[in-house]
Amino acid sequence: MHENPYIFAQLVSFLDRNHFNYLVRKYSGDRYVKHFTCWNQRLVQMFGQLSNHEGLRALIVTFDAHRSKCYHLGVGRHVTRSNLAKANENRDFRIFKDFAYHMIELARKKTGKENFRVQGARLCI
Numbered sequence: 001m002h003e004n005p006y007i008f009a010q011l012v013s014f015l016d017r018n019h020f021n022y023l024v025r026k027y028s029g030d031r032y033v034k035h036f037t038c039w040n041q042r043l044v045q046m047f048g049q050l051s052n053h054e055g056l057r058a059l060i061v062t063f064d065a066h067r068s069k070c071y072h073l074g075v076g077r078h079v080t081r082s083n084l085a086k087a088n089e090n091r092d093f094r095i096f097k098d099f100a101y102h103m104i105e106l107a108r109k110k111t112g113k114e115n116f117r118v119q120g121a122r123l124c125i
Contacts, residue, residue: 008047008073015042016106020099027092035078038095041087043075045096056081056088 005013020039024030029038044059053059060081063070070077 006069006073008050011050012043012046016099016102019102020095023095023098023102027095029091029095036083036087038087038091040075040079041084041091042096042099043073044079044084047073047075056084060084 017039020042024038044063048059051059051062053062060079063075063079067077070079
């Protein structure tokens, strides 16, 4: 039996869930939603990007093949093509845009201010 969290779940742990929930409330993203929340949508989008899927159909086929693992990945069990398509069409994009900017800002704060130094040489990023 698998005891350690999946790599995807470990990546998700770095996301600022409190700020995301603030943005969802700000833009009323989960209004009238029962199962497929904005957070579930964000995780499905993130999984699709990281696994290099080019469309909804291929992404949903992957989730269908690994349906038993969806809960452990944190995406919930209601990942269907129609749910994802409707969510992408109807939800306010500013939730995800503002969250991306917030995460980029957090990453910038954690990087060093100086260039990396390797054996006396300077590398610029």
